[in-house]
Amino acid sequence: MSKIAPTTSFQILLSIFALPLLILPLHGNSQSTDSEQTILLRLKRHWSNPPSINHWTPSPPNSNSSTHCNWPEITCSNGSVTGLSLIDKTITRSIPPFICDLKNLTAIDLQYNYIPGPFPTTLYNCTKLEHLDLSQNLFVGCIPKDVDRLSTHLRTFNLSGNNFTCDIPAAIGRFPELTTLRLFLNLFNGSFPPEIGNLSRLEWLELSDNEFAQMAIPSTFTRLRKLKQLLIKGSGLICEIPETIGNLAELEELDLSNNNLIGTIPSGLLLLKNLTIVYLYKNHLSGPIPQPTEALKMEEFDLSENNLTGTIPDDFGTLTELSVLSLFSNQLSGGDTGKH
Numbered sequence: 238m239s240k241i242a243p244t245t246s247f248q249i250l251l252s253i254f255a256l257p258l259l260i261l262p263l264h265g266n267s268q269s270t271d272s273e274q275t276i277l278l279r280l281k282r283h284w285s286n287p288p289s290i291n292h293w294t295p296s297p298p299n300s301n302s303s304t305h306c307n308w309p310e311i312t313c314s315n316g317s318v319t320g321l322s323l324i325d326k327t328i329t330r331s332i333p334p335f336i337c338d339l340k341n342l343t344a345i346d347l348q349y350n351y352i353p354g355p356f357p358t359t360l361y362n363c364t365k366l367e368h369l370d371l372s373q374n375l376f377v378g379c380i381p382k383d384v385d386r387l388s389t390h391l392r393t394f395n396l397s398g399n400n401f402t403c404d405i406p407a408a409i410g411r412f413p414e415l416t417t418l419r420l421f422l423n424l425f426n427g428s429f430p431p432e433i434g435n436l437s438r439l440e441w442l443e444l445s446d447n448e449f450a451q452m453a454i455p456s457t458f459t460r461l462r463k464l465k466q467l468l469i470k471g472s473g474l475i476c477e478i479p480e481t482i483g484n485l486a487e488l489e490e491l492d493l494s495n496n497n498l499i500g501t502i503p504s505g506l507l508l509l510k511n512l513t514i515v516y517l518y519k520n521h522l523s524g525p526i527p528q529p530t531e532a533l534k535m536e537e538f539d540l541s542e543n544n545l546t547g548t549i550p551d552d553f554g555t556l557t558e559l560s561v562l563s564l565f566s567n568q569l570s571g572g573d574t575g576k577h
């Protein structure tokens with residue numbers, strides 16, 4: 238018995254030391270304890286080492302372990318990674334889940350790559366995300382109905398230039414901080430939701446060049462009191478321009494060209510003081526051109542290829558900033574309908 242006791246305690250001793258030895262290598266791989274540099278290097282490997290980020294190499298021993306903060310694609314704050322900007326880096330593979338192990342990430346910009354597949358819901362785990370730009374990639378499928386599981390801090394969201402289809406889900410209206418929403422140049426072939434009108438901070442909205450199924454501009458959009466840019470060209474819009482568009486006091490740029498809009502141009506539109514660009518060409522608008530009484534900053538005004546009648550209001554002569562006035566192919570009487 239007395240001979241067994243030391244053996245047992247030796248075994249216990251052994252297991253006390255062996256246990257951490259066994260666990261450590263696993264632990265070293267585990268996501269929560271990886272250094273941020275290790276996560277970035279894994280990202281590089283996951284993307285099959287694109288030559289464009291060849292300079293992502295491990296820090297030499299004893300050097301500052303935050304040297305990755307000096308890589309041009311990386312932004313750090315207090316030595317922790319907050320931004321990843323990999324524009325046009327020939328990335329051809331998906332976004333891996335461990336990207337969100339960079340716990341302080343606030344900005345991901347992957348514009349102009351070749352990332353395939355469905356919407357990367359794995360980014361729901363990046364809880365501090367404020368800027369997400371996935372534009373100009375090869376994404377397909379629907380924007381998921383629970384897309385609002387992305388960070389509630391989201392301020393800019395750009396999915397333009399992909400092959401997304403389906404409806405734009407109502408959940409897109411549930412980002413309280415969103416100032417920029419760009420979904421142009423996709424294959425959306427359903428509807429876009431009136432809930433976009435709930436994005437009370439929105440300044441830039443771009444839905445152009447999609448294949449929406451005969452949508453009218455929801456009147457809720459005219460609740461977007463901070464909106465500066467409303468671009469929905471070439472997207473099969475029907476019905477009238479909401480009369481309340483004159484409520485968009487901050488509006489600077491409006492492009493609703495190349496749709497099937499009918500009715501008249503709301504007179505409230507040309508009361509907007511900051512309006513500089515208005516493109517309504519190639520629609521079926523009728524009636525008179527309103528007086529541009531307040532829109533004194535107007536630079537480009539294109540109403541060509543509609544069914545407008547009446548004369549060109551005299552006030553256009555007082556718009557000193559105007560460089561483009563295009564009115565050809567309408568039913569206007571008198572005056573010059575070309576550009577000047």
Ligand SMILES: *[C@@H]1O[C@H](CO)[C@@H](O)[C@H](O)[C@H]1NC(C)=O
Nearest residue numbers: 301302303304306307315316
């Ligand atoms: C390490 O690098 C980071 C980021 O470049 C810097 O903020 C920090 O001061 C450096 N620390 C040391 C000890 O040099």
Ligand SMILES: *[C@@H]1O[C@H](CO)[C@@H](O)[C@H](O)[C@H]1NC(C)=O
Nearest residue numbers: 313314315316317319341343
């Ligand atoms: C950086 O550290 C300072 C001081 O600890 C803190 O006040 C600040 O919020 C930190 N910045 C970020 C972006 O975490």
Ligand SMILES: *[C@@H]1O[C@H](CO)[C@@H](O)[C@H](O)[C@H]1NC(C)=O
Nearest residue numbers: 273314315317318339340341
């Ligand atoms: C994230 O930032 C906070 C505040 O600057 C810092 O305390 C924390 O260590 C950072 N997280 C990581 C994973 O670096």
Ligand SMILES: *[C@@H]1O[C@H](CO)[C@@H](O)[C@H](O)[C@H]1NC(C)=O
Nearest residue numbers: 268334337358359360361362
């Ligand atoms: C978020 O991370 C957790 C833990 O790693 C994982 O179980 C979950 O599936 C992730 N969620 C998404 C949407 O990827």
Ligand SMILES: *[C@@H]1O[C@H](CO)[C@@H](O)[C@H](O)[C@H]1NC(C)=O
Nearest residue numbers: 353374375376377399400424
């Ligand atoms: C995207 O759509 C275009 C035009 O319809 C098509 O030519 C292209 O093959 C599509 N790409 C992917 C990745 O689906």
Ligand SMILES: *[C@@H]1O[C@H](CO)[C@@H](O)[C@H](O)[C@H]1NC(C)=O
Nearest residue numbers: 370372373393395397417419
């Ligand atoms: C996407 O939107 C962001 C924010 O407005 C902008 O900086 C970026 O240039 C846009 N990308 C494309 C391809 O339009």
Ligand SMILES: *[C@@H]1O[C@H](CO)[C@@H](O)[C@H](O)[C@H]1NC(C)=O
Nearest residue numbers: 402403404424425426427450
């Ligand atoms: C939208 O496009 C997708 C993919 O091409 C197709 O499966 C779907 O039937 C289309 N939906 C409508 C309403 O046309």
Ligand SMILES: *[C@@H]1O[C@H](CO)[C@@H](O)[C@H](O)[C@H]1NC(C)=O
Nearest residue numbers: 410411431432433434435457
């Ligand atoms: C958002 O908008 C929709 C339709 O415009 C409305 O039914 C809903 O109650 C609004 N509010 C929220 C918080 O979604």
Ligand SMILES: *[C@@H]1O[C@H](CO)[C@@H](O)[C@H](O)[C@H]1NC(C)=O
Nearest residue numbers: 485486487488509510511512
């Ligand atoms: C118009 O633009 C000016 C200058 O950028 C700005 O001060 C003003 O608040 C804007 N809005 C209106 C309604 O004039």
Ligand SMILES: *[C@@H]1O[C@H](CO)[C@@H](O)[C@H](O)[C@H]1NC(C)=O
Nearest residue numbers: 519520521522523542543544
């Ligand atoms: C203009 O109105 C005429 C007569 O109502 C109609 O035949 C024509 O298609 C309309 N043109 C446009 C561009 O809407």
